Amino acid sequence: MDFRIADSFVDGLRRLRGPDLKAAKTAAFDLQLDPAAPGLRMHRLDRAADRNFWSVRVNADIRIILHRLDDALLLAYVDHHDAAYRWAERRRIERHPVTGATQIVVLPEVAGPDEGTAPPLRQAADVPQEPWHPPLFLDLTDDDMLGIGVPPSELQAVRHASSPDFFDVAERLPQEAVEALLDYVSTGRLPVRRDAGGTAAFEHPDDGRRFRTIHTPEDLRRALDYPWDRWIVFLHPDQRRLVERDHGGPVRIAGSAGTGKTVVALHRAAWIARRDARARVLLTTVSAPLAAALAHKLERLTGHDSDLAARITVRALPDLAEDAARARLGPVRIADAETVRAAILARAAGPTGPRHLRPGFITAEWHEVIEARALTDAAAYRATPRLGRRTRLGARQRDEIWAVVDAVRADLADQGFTTLAAIYTAIIPATPPQGLPTDDARFDAVIVDEAQDVGPAELRFLASLARSGSGRPDASRPDALFFAGDLGQRIFRQPFSWAALGIDIRGRSHVLKVNYRTSHQIRTRADRLLPEVLADVDGVSEGRDGTVSLFDGPPPEIRLAVDETTEIRLITDWVLDLLDDGMSPEEIALIIRDDSLRPRAEAVAAALGLAPAHLGAEVAVADGRIAIATMHVAKGLEFRAVAVMACDDDALPSAARIAAIADEADLDHVYDTERHLLYVACTRARDRLLVSGVAPGSEFLADLEA
Numbered sequence: 156m157d158f159r160i161a162d163s164f165v166d167g168l169r170r171l172r173g174p175d176l177k178a179a180k181t182a183a184f185d186l187q188l189d190p191a192a193p194g195l196r197m198h199r200l201d202r203a204a205d206r207n208f209w210s211v212r213v214n215a216d217i218r219i220i221l222h223r224l225d226d227a228l229l230l231a232y233v234d235h236h237d238a239a240y241r242w243a244e245r246r247r248i249e250r251h252p253v254t255g256a257t258q259i260v261v262l263p264e265v266a267g268p269d270e271g272t273a274p275p276l277r278q279a280a281d282v283p284q285e286p287w288h289p290p291l292f293l294d295l296t297d298d299d300m301l302g303i304g305v306p307p308s309e310l311q312a313v314r315h316a317s318s319p320d321f322f323d324v325a326e327r328l329p330q331e332a333v334e335a336l337l338d339y340v341s342t343g344r345l346p347v348r349r350d351a352g353g354t355a356a357f358e359h360p361d362d363g364r365r366f367r368t369i370h371t372p373e374d375l376r377r378a379l380d381y382p383w384d385r386w387i388v389f390l391h392p393d394q395r396r397l398v399e400r401d402h403g404g405p406v407r408i409a410g411s412a413g414t415g416k417t418v419v420a421l422h423r424a425a426w427i428a429r430r431d432a433r434a435r436v437l438l439t440t441v442s443a444p445l446a447a448a449l450a451h452k453l454e455r456l457t458g459h460d461s462d463l464a465a466r467i468t469v470r471a472l473p474d475l476a477e478d479a480a481r482a483r484l485g486p487v488r489i490a491d492a493e494t495v496r497a498a499i500l501a502r503a504a505g506p507t508g509p510r511h512l513r514p515g516f517i518t519a520e521w522h523e524v525i526e527a528r529a530l531t532d533a534a535a536y537r538a539t540p541r542l543g544r545r546t547r548l549g550a551r552q553r554d555e556i557w558a559v560v561d562a563v564r565a566d567l568a569d570q571g572f573t574t575l576a577a578i579y580t581a582i583i584p585a586t587p588p589q590g591l592p593t594d595d596a597r598f599d600a601v602i603v604d605e606a607q608d609v610g611p612a613e614l615r616f617l618a619s620l621a622r623s624g625s626g627r628p629d630a631s632r633p634d635a636l637f638f639a640g641d642l643g644q645r646i647f648r649q650p651f652s653w654a655a656l657g658i659d660i661r662g663r664s665h666v667l668k669v670n671y672r673t674s675h676q677i678r679t680r681a682d683r684l685l686p687e688v689l690a691d692v693d694g695v696s697e698g699r700d701g702t703v704s705l706f707d708g709p710p711p712e713i714r715l716a717v718d719e720t721t722e723i724r725l726i727t728d729w730v731l732d733l734l735d736d737g738m739s740p741e742e743i744a745l746i747i748r749d750d751s752l753r754p755r756a757e758a759v760a761a762a763l764g765l766a767p768a769h770l771g772a773e774v775a776v777a778d779g780r781i782a783i784a785t786m787h788v789a790k791g792l793e794f795r796a797v798a799v800m801a802c803d804d805d806a807l808p809s810a811a812r813i814a815a816i817a818d819e820a821d822l823d824h825v826y827d828t829e830r831h832l833l834y835v836a837c838t839r840a841r842d843r844l845l846v847s848g849v850a851p852g853s854e855f856l857a858d859l860e861a
C-alpha cells in the first residue's frame with residue numbers, strides 16, 4: 156500500500172497548536188503503521204463529490220481527511236471538524252486529462268465566497284467605476300490551457316482573468332499552471348510542455364510539488380517535524396531534477412534571489428549522502444553566519460539521522476582554509492584589512508616606494524588581484540590578467556608593485572601575521588601527489604552556496620578538496636563540484652575566469668525560474684536594478700527573464716524625506732501599520748547600507764518602542780524584536796516586511812568607497828556591487844517593501860521606480 160502526504164495536509168497541520176497538533180501527528184503515524192486499526196474510526200464522507208475522501212477522528216474536534224484508494228492512502232487535509240469537512244466537500248483529487256498530473260481540484264460549482272470563480276457584482280450607483288483591465292488569456296485555446304495543466308473546470312475562469320484578479324484565480328490552480336500562465340504574461344509564449352510520458356498516478360514530475368510518497372516512519376517524522384517548511388518535503392520538478400541528476404562534471408545552479416538555490420544545495424548534500432552510505436559531503440559558503448544558517452536548515456532536512464549529519468560537513472570557506480592552514484602550519488594569525496593597509500602605506504609611501512602608484516591603488520591590487528589569486532612570485536603576477544581592473548600596467552610597474560608586496564609580506568611576517576595568499580599557497584596542492592590533503596580530509600562531493608562570491612584562490616582550494624577514486628583531487632569527476640549562486644548578488648569579489656582555473660561549467664549551468672520568496676510586485680521591481688541577462692567571464696549567461704513569483708502583494712513603496720527625522724517618522728508609521736495588520740516585530744527588518752547608518756535604524760526602533768536585534772555573526776532574529784542588519788549581513792535572510800532605509804545619495808553607492816577608488820576602472824566594480832547590495836536588500840522581503848532615504852536619494856532609486 157502506497158502512503159503519501161499532500162502539501163494541503165502540511166498546511167492544515169501548520170494551523171494546529173499544542174495538543175491538537177500532537178494528536179494529529181500521532182494519528183498520521185498510526186495511519187501509516189496500520190490503516191485498518193479499529194481505533195482510527197474512519198468513515199467515508201457522504202457529501203463529498205470525491206467518493207474516495209474519508210474522515211479520520213483525531214480527537215473530539217480534529218479530523219484528518221484521507222484520500223483512500225485500494226492500493227494507496229493519501230493524507231489530504233487536517234482541520235477542526237466542520238472546516239475539514241467543508242474542505243473535502245469542495246475538492247476532488249483527479250488526474251489531469253491531458254498532462255496526467257494528479258491535482259487537488261477546487262470544485263467551482265460549490266465554491267464558497269472565499270474561492271468563488273466570479274468577482275462579486277457591485278452596485279453601479281454607490282461604487283466608483285474601476286478601470287477596465289483586459290482579460291489576459293483570451294488568445295489561449297482550451298488545448299493550450301489544458302496542455303499546461305489548467306483543470307478543465309477552470310478554463311473559463313482563466314480565460315477571463317485580468318491582471319487585478321489573476322492571483323485570486325491562481326489560488327485555485329495547480330502551481331504548474333500558474334507558473335506557465337505567468338510565464339506567458341511576461342514573455343508572450345507558453346513554456347514547452349514537459350512530456351511525462353504515461354507516468355502512473357502520483358508519479359508525474361509535477362506531482363512532487365504537492366504529494367510526497369512516504370516509505371518509512373522516519374520519512375514521515377521528517378516530513379511532519381517542521382511542517383512550516385514546505386521546501387523540506389515538496390520540491391519543484393526542476394529543483395528535484397537538479398538535486399538527483401548525474402551532472403557529468405562541475406555544475407552551477409543560478410537563479411534570481413528567492414528561487415530556491417540554497418534549497419537545492421541542501422537537498423543535493425542530503426541526497427548524495429543518502430545515496431551512498433560511505434559518501435562524505437562538504438556543504439560550504441562564503442561566511443560564517445551564512446554557514447550557520449545552512450547548518451540550521453540542514454538539521455531540519457536531515458532530522459534525527461545522525462549518521463547522515465555526521466557525513467555532511469557544513470563549514471564556512473574562510474574557516475575551512477584556516478583549519479587546513481593550522482593543520483599544516485601550526486597556529487596562524489591572518490592580517491586583517493586595516494593591518495594590511497597600514498603596512499602598505501608604510502612601505503609605499505617610504506623612500507623606496509614607487510613614485511607614480513598611490514598606496515590606495517597598491518592596496519586594491521593586493522586584495523583584488525594578488526591575494527585573491529594567492530600569487531606568490533613576480534612572474535605569476537606579471538602573467539595574471541587583471542579583469543575588472545583595466546588600468547594597464549607595464550612590466551616595470553608590476554615589478555615595482557611586487558617589490559612593495561614582498562616587503563609588506565616580510566613586515567607582516569615579522570609582526571607574526573600571515574596572509575590569505577600564504578594560507579592558500581600552503582594548502583592548495585600545486586603538484587599532486589605531494590602536499591595533497593590526506594584522503595580523510597577530502598570529500599566525495601563539494602557543494603558551494605553563494606558561489607558568486609568565491610574568489611580564484613578559494614575556487615582552487617575547493618577543487619583540491621574533492622576526493623577521487625585514485626586518491627588525487629579530481630574536480631572534473633561527476634558530482635565532485637556543485638555550485639549555487641546568482642551573479643546579480645556578487646557583492647564581494649571581482650569577476651574572474653573559472654574555466655582558466657580548470658573548472659568548466661559550460662553546458663552545465665542551470666537557471667531556476669520560480670521565485671518562492673518574494674511577491675510578484677517586489678520581485679519585478681527589484682529586477683529592474685539588474686540587466687535581464689548576466690554573463691560571467693567565461694561567457695556563461697544567466698537569464699532572469701521568465702522568472703515568476705507564485706503570489707502577489709502590495710506594490711513596494713519608494714519614499715524620500717526632506718530630512719532624517721522625517722524619514723524616521725515615515726518608517727515608524729509604516730511599521731506601525733504593519734503591526735496593526737497583525738505582523739510581529741520579528742517578521743520585520745530595517746536594512747542599512749553600513750554601520751555608520753545604524754543610529755538611524757535604532758531611532759526607528761526607539762520610536763516604535765521596540766528592542767532591536769542587531770543581526771550579525773552572533774545575534775539572530777528574536778521574538779518581539781525588530782531586526783536591524785547591514786546589507787552584507789542581510790544576505791541569505793528573509794523577512795515578511797523589509798524597510799531598506801537611509802538610501803541617501805552619498806550612502807548608496809557608498810561615497811566613501813568611491814572616494815577610495817584608486818583605479819578609475821574600479822568604478823564599474825564598485826557601482827555593480829553597490830547596485831547588487833540594494834538588490835540583495837530589497838529581495839529579502841516576502842510581502843512588504845519600503846525603500847526610503849533623504850532627498851535627493853540614491854541614484855539607484857530611479858531604476859527601482861522606472
Ligand SMILES: Nc1ncnc2c1ncn2[C@@H]1O[C@H](COP(=O)(O)OP(=O)(O)OP(=O)(O)O)[C@@H](O)[C@H]1O
Nearest residue numbers: 385386389390391412413414415416417418671672
Ligand atoms: N520547493 C519549494 N517549496 C516551497 N518553498 C520553497 C521551495 N524552494 C524554496 N522555497 C522557499 O523559497 C525561499 C527562498 O529559497 P532559497 O533561500 O533557497 O532561495 P535562494 O535562491 O538561495 O535565495 P537567495 O539568492 O536570496 O539566497 C525560502 O523561503 C524557501 O523556503
